[in-house]
Amino acid sequence: MERLNVEGGNAPPRVMRPRMLSLKQLEDCGADHLIDVREPGAWCAAHLLGSYCIPVSMIPAFAGWFVGEGESVALVAADEDALETAKTHLARIGLDNIVGAYTGVIPAAAQGRDLGQVPMIKTQEVKRRIEAADNGWTLIDVRAADEREQAKIDGSTHIYAGHLNEKWQDLDPLASYTLMCASGMRATVAASWLSSKGFANVDVYLGSMGAWNANQG
Amino acid sequence: MILEKIKTPGLSHLSYIVGSGGKAAVIDPRRDCEIYVEKARAEGLTITHILETHRNEDLVSGSPVLAEWTGATVLHGPNAGGDVAFAKTAREGDTVEIGQLKIEVLETPGHTDDSLSFVLHDTAYPDGPVGVFTGDALFVGDVGRTDFYPDRAREVAGALYDSLQKLLELGDQTLLYPAHGAGSVCGSGMAEREFSTIGHERRNNPRLQIKSRDEFIEAKLAEVH
Numbered sequence: 001m002e003r004l005n006v007e008g009g010n011a012p013p014r015v016m017r018p019r020m021l022s023l024k025q026l027e028d029c030g031a032d033h034l035i036d037v038r039e040p041g042a043w044c045a046a047h048l049l050g051s052y053c054i055p056v057s058m059i060p061a062f063a064g065w066f067v068g069e070g071e072s073v074a075l076v077a078a079d080e081d082a083l084e085t086a087k088t089h090l091a092r093i094g095l096d097n098i099v100g101a102y103t104g105v106i107p108a109a110a111q112g113r114d115l116g117q118v119p120m121i122k123t124q125e126v127k128r129r130i131e132a133a134d135n136g137w138t139l140i141d142v143r144a145a146d147e148r149e150q151a152k153i154d155g156s157t158h159i160y161a162g163h164l165n166e167k168w169q170d171l172d173p174l175a176s177y178t179l180m181c182a183s184g185m186r187a188t189v190a191a192s193w194l195s196s197k198g199f200a201n202v203d204v205y206l207g208s209m210g211a212w213n214a215n216q217g
Numbered sequence: 218m219i220l221e222k223i224k225t226p227g228l229s230h231l232s233y234i235v236g237s238g239g240k241a242a243v244i245d246p247r248r249d250c251e252i253y254v255e256k257a258r259a260e261g262l263t264i265t266h267i268l269e270t271h272r273n274e275d276l277v278s279g280s281p282v283l284a285e286w287t288g289a290t291v292l293h294g295p296n297a298g299g300d301v302a303f304a305k306t307a308r309e310g311d312t313v314e315i316g317q318l319k320i321e322v323l324e325t326p327g328h329t330d331d332s333l334s335f336v337l338h339d340t341a342y343p344d345g346p347v348g349v350f351t352g353d354a355l356f357v358g359d360v361g362r363t364d365f366y367p368d369r370a371r372e373v374a375g376a377l378y379d380s381l382q383k384l385l386e387l388g389d390q391t392l393l394y395p396a397h398g399a400g401s402v403c404g405s406g407m408a409e410r411e412f413s414t415i416g417h418e419r420r421n422n423p424r425l426q427i428k429s430r431d432e433f434i435e436a437k438l439a440e441v442h
Contacts (some may be wrong), residue, residue, distance in 0.1 A: 005272045006299035008281030012248050061402060085417030089227055090247050093275040145441035146405055173230075 001064070001094050009106055012091035018075060018086045021100035023108055031074035031099045032059050033067050034196070037086045038078050038105075040188035045203060046105055046115040048076060052192035055185065056082050059089035062189055065162035067095050076102040118191055120206040121178065122217045130176070136178040137143050142190040143209070147182065161186045164193055180205035218316070219260055220337075220348070222394070222411070223252055228276050229401035231411065233350060234393055235337065236262040238316020241300035243289075244268045244350045245396050246279035246333060253283060267291040268320070269304060270352025270396050272331040274365075275403065280304065284360040293326065294331035307333060317341050319415050325384065326352040327377025328361030334380075336387060349415070354380050356395045358408030363437045374437035378430045385425070389416025405442075 003029070015040045033050040036043050039194050043053035052154035054062050056077070061065065067073060075098065077083045083101045112211060126202075129137055130153075141148060141160035152158075159167050161181065171177065177194065191202045198211070219284055223231070225247050233244040241262035256434050257264050264287040267280045271294060280291045281303035282361040292313070292433045294303035298393050311322040319338040332356075337348040353361040360381060363374045373404045392414055399407040406423065 002274050005274075005278045006297065006301050006303075008303040009248060009279075011250070011282040011285075057227060058277075062226075064292070065330055088249070092225060092228065092276055094248070144405070149441060186384045 003069070004094050007093060012096060016087050016091070017080065018087050018098045018101040020080070021074070021102050023102065023104070023113070025100065025109060026074055026076075026102040028185075029056060029099050030072070030073050032071040032075065033066075033073045035073055035075040035086075035207055036105075036192070038076070038083055040185055040204070041120070042078065042105075044118045044120050046103060046109060046117060047192070048102075048108060049116050050196055051076055051116075052196040053188050055189075056086045056089070057106060058185065059086055059094060060217070061109050062162065062186075063090060063095060064093050065165045066193060069094065070093075071099045072099050074099050076105065076109055077101060077103055105130060110115065116195060117197055118188075119182065119203040121203050122206055123211050126153075126178065126180075126205055126212070137178070139178050139180060139205070140190070141180050141188045141209075143181045147209075151209065151213065152179070155210070156180065157188075164190050166201075170192055170199050171199070173197070174201075176201040177202050178205050180208040182209045184208050218261075218318070220394075221255075221256060223247075224398065224411075226275070227367050228274055229398045230400055231394070231396055233258060234264075235315060235320075236316065237318045238267045240261060240315045242266040242268055242313060242315050243283060244319060244394070245270055245273075245352070248277040249278045250279040250283040250286065251429075253279075254286060263287070264289045266315065266320075268307075268313070268333075268335050268348060269293045269301075270334065270354075271329045272297050272301065275401075285401075289332065292322070292333075294326075294333040296326070296330035298330065321346075323349075323383055325351070325380035327363055327380045328353040329365065329375055330373075332361070332380070334384060336391075345388045347389050348394055349384060349387055350394045350396075351384060352396045353403050355384050355393065355418065356397060356404050356407045357393065357410055357418070358399075358404035358422055359404040359414040360422070362403060362442060363439070364440065364442050370394055370438055371434055374434040375430060377437070378433045381425065385415060385419055387415055389414060391415040409434070412429060
């Protein structure tokens with residue numbers, strides 16, 4: 001974007017709705033990124049392998065962290081209307097290389113595809129793990145630094161969600177990570193990104209800081 | 218005469234179209250520009266000027282596109298960290314006439330080196346400016362971030378303080394038109410309300426309650442984003 005705002009960007013494509021792909025076409029499209037724009041709960045329950053989750057309303061704030069200029073993107077959505085909104089959001093931040101889109105995650109399971117799942121865990125389980133002090137497990141807080149200044153969970157590690165675009169390389173794919181934020185939304189983006197990079201033992205703290213605070217006292 | 222805000226959801230980006238006497242200016246257009254052309258045509262206005270408050274890093278500017286469609290002149294501030302190929306450089310005191318409105322350039326660096334504010338005068342009612350487009354210098358309830366030049370953090374925070382004093386000097390009657398509303402990554406302290414005046418901000422904006430330049434710099438350096 002910085003480059004485009006000096007040199008001048010071109011007009012976005014007039015057709016905002018992406019080309020629909022069959023499951024086979026999606027699997028063969030070779031996109032650099034497979035982004036699932038459904039809600040966090042939907043992605044955690046079942047997702048196409050290799051996909052990561054950026055819910056449609058979070059695209060303007062987060063897609064730019066993970067998708068580089070010119071890189072190709074395939075989208076997965078619950079319905080075609082969400083795809084139009086997703087593509088509009090992507091165009092406004094200069095990401096135009098959308099090779100196509102797919103709807104129908106559950107039907108993919110019915111066609112025999114192996115779908116990924118990521119657990120959402122609750123406060124009791126997070127507390128249990130903190131108390132167990134398991135060396136192989138880390139609670140990663142992906143909120144912004146100013147939010148963390150207000151309140152944080154002792155023992156959590158801070159990596160801002162967007163910074164995982166590079167910092168995932170410093171983590172151990174064989175270790176176990178729980179991702180948290182203020183609610184579980186950004187934590188799902190972060191967990192899904194790690195999952196797409198081959199991290200098998202990630203989960204999401206459902207409710208995150210809000211649930212933690214509600215469970216105190 | 219019109220002044221309309223066009224809000225881009227998700228980015229909480231605010232752009233504006235202002236028109237009078239058959240001419241219109243667009244401030245900080247987004248990349249899908251049809252909306253500005255359609256609004257101008259519906260009001261019988263020709264877009265003659267596109268004004269950029271600064272070089273954004275969270276969205277792609279529509280200025281080159283809108284300029285190509287309309288032939289309008291794009292104005293951008295000095296020190297943009299590169300020659301903005303599609304724009305002319307505007308300087309303090311430059312003016313643009315849009316019908317009976319006069320728009321005057323105010324250099325307000327701090328958030329970025331190239332930050333401009335555009336002061337709106339109604340020449341038929343000339344006692345004081347009627348409004349100001351502040352970009353990311355002054356928001357409703359917050360001021361711009363100054364963490365983009367880590368090596369010059371103190372200098373740019375001080376520059377923003379000086380720029381804010383210039384904006385306050387426009388007078389309490391001045392309506393405020395910032396480039397972002399609440400929910401933007403460009404400031405976490407913004408009010409939910411997207412309308413204000415310089416006077417209301419003078420009294421209520423927490424960052425404008427800091428009375429000394431040094432204290433303001435310290436407060437900005439202590440911010441974490």
